[in-house]
Amino acid sequence: MGNRTILLSAENGPILAADETGLVLRLSDRVVADLARRLAALPGAQPHAEPNSVTAQAAAAIPLDPAILGDIDGWDVTRQGDWLSFTARLPGADGPRRYLRHISGTGVLAQTPGPVRGIFSIAGGRRFNAPSLSPDFPFHILGTAAFEDADEDPPLFDNLRHCGLDADLAAALLRRRHADFRALPLFACAACPREGDLAPFRAALDRFAALGAALHKAPRVAAICLEVSADQVAPDQNADAFHHALLSQLDTIAQAVAEAGLPPARMLMTLDCGGWWGSDPTRARIAAEGLCRLALCPGTHDLTLTGSTASLTQDRLGQPLRASALIQAELESRALEALAGRENWTAPILCLVERDGPRGLRALFKSAAPLVIDTGDPMGAGPLAGFALSGAPEGIEISEIGIDPQDPRAIRLTLNADLPREVAARLEYAMPRAPDPDSRLPGWAGALRDDWQGETGTGAPVYRWALPASQVIR
């Protein structure tokens, strides 16, 4: 009887005892039935196999014929609850491994450790460009975007046939983990259009949470990637109002995440510089200034600015080229890794422009590393690296720029004439110019970055370019 202490005995034997884990007594069928009924009704009760499911256990013990998988190189098939579990050699970078297929017949996913991680994006059109190809780890990167057919229940997940930026981001994270023999978690991606009170985003979150429940995995949002574009600036809206509009958008997103029962999510934000055919300079200025304010005052949100799309080459239709998409995905993956390791990570952001003598200006940046003016100048920003004055009297121009020798996170600018104190001029960086059809760049040219450098899986360099900016000179 193990190590039990008898507490109470009837004439014919003991009826109550205690062991090191608690009291020992035998409950009647009536009480057990009552417990079963009440346990199932408790909030947070896990759906599980019926206690009497001898058939389910027998099925788990009996291997199934791999022919059930169809004509694939798979073996060692067993059924576990609602899932078929098997080993197979399937396309992708990671060789033979264990996979799962839901009995409802939807796609295949890899057996992975830990939570299922969501990567969502809420953006305009450019981030939705998704060429027809599978991601590098096709069974670790699933789709849970809002399901469009209202007459049908959405499948648990989609295997991706189009590889968008979110899938590229997940693939970049997996690629480094794979190279280091680290755990390869499961990602679910959904690109959500910025429309209709975020209804597509809410639907994607619900589908993501349902996938987690079906896999008995905790759903965790790894990132929500946001694009802000000058087109979002309303007529007559100033930078201050735009800042508040962005903040209320972030509040709505955070609330939708909370309503889906998920913990608060990290947000990455990029300035969408529009197509190569050019942008409205007035709205660009307001968008850039409002975004700088948001970066410095993000409210309660965990917000990181990754830069802008200014350096990303586009095709004839203004969509990022494949190489550009990989650069952006790499940048975002590095940001997520750094933030997960509690490192400081941001694109350089112009915070303040102050006078430094009658002919000098100092531009102070929030930056995670010392600033660099790129001598290669890939965006064609010219000798002033993309800096310009606006609102200054005719004839006053910047004649020279350089890193402040006293502060590696500041730029010193020298003017060709005295800038009068009373003039409310602005210092601008990488504001859009007239379109150049040959460059296929959005035209927000700048040459300022910090000294951090990464590399995509295909070997292209990745830099942290400074965010376009427009600030009043103080």
Next chain:
Amino acid sequence: MSELHIPVMAPQGALLDHAARALSDLNTQIGGSWFDAARPGAEPGQWADRSAARRVAQAHMPQAPALFDDIDGRQALILSTGENCGYRVEKLLDSGIWSAALIWHPAPAAEETRSLLAARGEGKANYLYLHQDAALEVELRDNDGTASLRLPAMGDGWQAVMIARAGAQLRIWRPADDARAEGMVTGDLPAMADLLIGARSHRAGMPKTLGAGAIGGVLVWPGHDLLAADPTPAARSLRDAFANLCLWEL
């Protein structure tokens, strides 16, 4: 201070030893035997059957009296390495169909548990035995090595398995984790056999097959295949009762 006593007769289902009582009742109905180390009887060199069948197990070496003692909260027959501390029920298994269950505690870490149970006929004929190896894996096999049914290790505490033979078909089942294995003996295996507890031979010798450990009890059901794929209602309820005993008492 001692436990509280109340002067009422409690229904059997409310008693903490209800599992043992229910198994004992069923066992009596089906004509099985239960050699329970908690009730070895008073006769030296004999291990009494607690069920109504009243069969008797004889000590292999009556001159060295067997030792029953408490191991981890449970009475047990103590086995010592290299010594034959076992018991035998002669000609108990008189057909090729029978089942048995064993409750035992493996040897302490420094020593090895070896032979636990055997069904052995006359002379040098092939026979079945159950043993546990150094890695605490459990194996039911025949001496000629034509069948080997293995269960993975399950801790170093009290444990129990049920085994069954139906002709050449062998099965083993462990209720605690519902582990099971089955196999066929392809060699000859005599129908008539003695049941040997704690050894593979009732004579001195074969010291390498004799390990340490402790045996809490043996249940035997001659003529019944309790692990048949399609069990009778009686076999099903006995299996349930044994699983319940393992849950409550091990």
